[in-house]
Amino acid sequence: MSDVVIETHALTRYFGRHCALDGVSLRVPRGSVFALLGRNGSGKSTLIQILLNLLTPTRGTSSVFGEDSRRLSPATLARVGYAPENHPLPASLKVSDVHAFQRSYYRTWDDALFATVLDHFGLSPAQKIGHLSRGQRAGLAMALVMAPRPELLVMDDPSLGLDPVARRTLLEAMLLTTRQRGTTVFFTSHLLDDVERAADHIAILDRSVLRVSCTMETLRSCVKRFALSVAPDAAAPLLVLPGLLQSRREGPTLLLTIANADEDVLRQLRTASAGQLEEVPLTLEDSVVGYLGDTKHQVSLFDRTRPSAEVA
Amino acid sequence: MSFDLSISPGSASPIFKQIVDQVRLALAAGRLSEGDPLPSVRAMAEKLLVNPNTVAKAYTELAGDGTIETQPGRGVFVGRRRQVYTKAERLRRLKPHVDALVTEGLLLGFSLEELIESVTVKAAELRPKKERVP
Numbered sequence: 001m002s003d004v005v006i007e008t009h010a011l012t013r014y015f016g017r018h019c020a021l022d023g024v025s026l027r028v029p030r031g032s033v034f035a036l037l038g039r040n041g042s043g044k045s046t047l048i049q050i051l052l053n054l055l056t057p058t059r060g061t062s063s064v065f066g067e068d069s070r071r072l073s074p075a076t077l078a079r080v081g082y083a084p085e086n087h088p089l090p091a092s093l094k095v096s097d098v099h100a101f102q103r104s105y106y107r108t109w110d111d112a113l114f115a116t117v118l119d120h121f122g123l124s125p126a127q128k129i130g131h132l133s134r135g136q137r138a139g140l141a142m143a144l145v146m147a148p149r150p151e152l153l154v155m156d157d158p159s160l161g162l163d164p165v166a167r168r169t170l171l172e173a174m175l176l177t178t179r180q181r182g183t184t185v186f187f188t189s190h191l192l193d194d195v196e197r198a199a200d201h202i203a204i205l206d207r208s209v210l211r212v213s214c215t216m217e218t219l220r221s222c223v224k225r226f227a228l229s230v231a232p233d234a235a236a237p238l239l240v241l242p243g244l245l246q247s248r249r250e251g252p253t254l255l256l257t258i259a260n261a262d263e264d265v266l267r268q269l270r271t272a273s274a275g276q277l278e279e280v281p282l283t284l285e286d287s288v289v290g291y292l293g294d295t296k297h298q299v300s301l302f303d304r305t306r307p308s309a310e311v312a
Numbered sequence: 313m314s315f316d317l318s319i320s321p322g323s324a325s326p327i328f329k330q331i332v333d334q335v336r337l338a339l340a341a342g343r344l345s346e347g348d349p350l351p352s353v354r355a356m357a358e359k360l361l362v363n364p365n366t367v368a369k370a371y372t373e374l375a376g377d378g379t380i381e382t383q384p385g386r387g388v389f390v391g392r393r394r395q396v397y398t399k400a401e402r403l404r405r406l407k408p409h410v411d412a413l414v415t416e417g418l419l420l421g422f423s424l425e426e427l428i429e430s431v432t433v434k435a436a437e438l439r440p441k442k443e444r445v446p
Contacts, residue, residue, distance in 0.1 A: 033363055171361055178364060179354070196321040200365040217369065220326045281324030 002066055005030050005152055005184045006051060011060035013046055020046045022208040023060065028201070033178060033185045035195045038205035039292055044188040045085060047205070048156050052082055064152065078106060081150035085157050087141040091130035095123060095140060106148040117143035117173055121166070135166025142173045153177055155187040159194060167194060174198055192285045204291045211291045216284075223287040225257045225280040228273035238272055241265055245290035255280065257290040315343050319360050327362055331370035336379065339390065341438045350380060350388040 006028035013021040021043040028034045038044050049055040051062050053069050062069040067076045089098060095118065103109040118125070121139025123132070132140065138158060145153055158174075159167050171194050177183050189195050195202070202219050204212040212219060223245065230238065235254055239247055243265065246257040258265060270277050315338050319330045338344040350356070353371060357364040371388065374380045381391040397405070417427045 168361070175358065175361065175363070193321040196327060197362045200363045216366075217326070217328070283322055283324050284326075285322065 003030050004028065004066075006062070006064055006186060007066075008047070008051070008062040009060055011047065011050060011062050012058050013043075013050060013055065014058045019208050021050070021057070024205070024208075024210045026203060026210060026213055028184060028186055030184055031178075031182050032201045033174070033199045034187070034201040034203065035199035036186065036188045036203050036205065037190075037192075037195065037288055038188075039207075042205040043208040044205055045156055048082075048154055048186075048188070052077075052080065052154065078108075078148070079151045081145035081148060081153045083141045083145045083153070083155040083158055086160065087137045089129050089137060089140065091128075093129050094125065095127050095129065095132075096125035098129065098140070098144065099125065102144050103147065108148055110147050110149055113149070114143050114147035117146055120173065121169055133166075135162050135169070138162055138166060138170055139173075142170060146173065146177060149180065151183055153183070153185045153187070155185070157188050157190070159189055159191050167191065171198060192288060196284045202288075204288060206292055219287055220282075220284065223257065223259050223282060223290060224261055225255060225282045225286065226261075226269055227278045227280050228254045228256065228269060229276065230254045230272055234272065238268070241268060257282070257286065259290075315348070317356075317360060319362065327360075328366050328370040328373070331356075331360075331367065332373050335370075335374055339379065344390050346390055346392050348390045350390065352387060 004027050006026065008024055008026045011021055011024040011026075012019070024043070024047060026047075036044050036047070046055060050057050051064055051069055053072050056070065064072060065076050065079060067073060093101075099114065103111075103114075117139065121136055121143070123136050123139055123143075127136075129137070129140070142158065145155070153174075155174075159170055162170060174185060174187070175198060177185060185198075196216070200216055202212060202214065202216055203210060214222075228238075229252055232249070235247075235249075238244075238254070238256065241256070241258065243259040243261060244256060245259055246255075248255045248257075256269070261269075266277070317331060317334050319327050319334075321327060323330065325333070335344065335350075350371075351359060353364050353367045357367045360367070371380060371382070375382060375391075377397070378391045380388055382388050413431075414427065417430075422430075
């Protein structure tokens with residue numbers, strides 16, 4: 001059996017003249033909890049929809065379990081659980097109705113697991129979907145996607161708009177799926193604390209381009225931030241360093257976020273800062289934001305607004 | 313065994329590193345000692361609500377220097393204290409901490425004697441207390 005569950009090659013999609021996905025090549029290993037990150041509109045949902053043949057690509061290919069996305073067999077689709085964004089569920093039906101409807105489509109369906117997840121989210125079968133809270137709807141969507149015990153779960157922003165308790169419950173449910181050996185979870189999220197807990201692989205889409213695809217560990221160890229005291233007029237050569245993700249000036253200090261800083265880069269930094277070079281601890285959020293659009297050369301909003309505020 | 317871990321995402325220290333550091337600290341403080349069992353990778357991951365691979369990575373690092381041992385079929389245990397590093401390597405690992413302590417201490421205006429005193433106090437705090445005679 002192949003160790004790659006999802007594979008895309010130069011996947012590209014245009015909506016009219018707008019490029020939503022630009023040459024994305026990605027591999028998702030079996031058994032991983034894989035987080036796809038990116039700002040709103042960066043192409044995450046488009047990618048997911050192409051994987052599951054809900055959209056056709058303009059160019060490029062994608063496959064799930066080795067089968068071309070455009071020709072997924074029912075047998076392969078049965079191995080995939082998909083929870084779309086915003087948990088679209090029919091408001092007029094009861095929980096028990098969607099349960100009966102959904103389970104009729106699957107050869108394998110774990111009723112006990114379904115009941116446990118429902119109960120965990122404080123749901124009962126008689127409840128009407130229209131009356132559920134956002135967190136409960138997320139719980140129902142999660143129960144529906146988990147019950148067939150799929151080998152691949154694809155979840156588009158499952159934690160969107162959830163309160164802290166529902167978020168935690170959802171995180172537990174997601175981690176529960178990893179008990180089954182070889183189950184792969186591919187999900188998108190903006191909640192980096194939850195991503196840091198749950199995920200072992202990370203990909204970052206920035207304005208339709210894939211910038212990062214690696215293990216959590218690799219991302220954490222390869223992206224570093226340095227603080228230097230450099231006069232603004234002397235900083236120019238540093239702003240074209242290879243691997244520079246972000247520069248930010250805070251008063252006399254220049255903060256540089258750099259990926260894969262090698263000896264050569266470090267030497268240039270040390271030279272520019274007259275020997276004094278401080279590495280600043282970096283959180284996952286700092287590393288991720290470094291890759292996201294329009295943040296490359298920044299002056300903080302506070303610094304930007306200060307002069308006019310003082311005038312007023 | 314009064315040993316409890318708590319990890320916080322969003323910190324500059326990756327979660328696997330937080331686990332490694334807290335196990336080492338518990339050992340230094342005598343809250344864990346040789347032969348104590350640790351939860352399995354799966355149990356620890358569910359307790360902390362983190363990916364099992366993260367715990368596995370922490371356990372691999374802790375097993376690498378003998379801090380913990382996996383006994384097949386029995387579980388994970390705190391290993392016998394043994395030095396796997398040479399004296400030179402241990403000194404190399406100690407150096408950045410000594411540098412930071414001495415630099416910071418002197419900058420804050422403490423005398424050398426006061427620094428030594430604070431190290432002595434801390435070591436006394438951490439020393440296992442169970443050998444105490446009633």
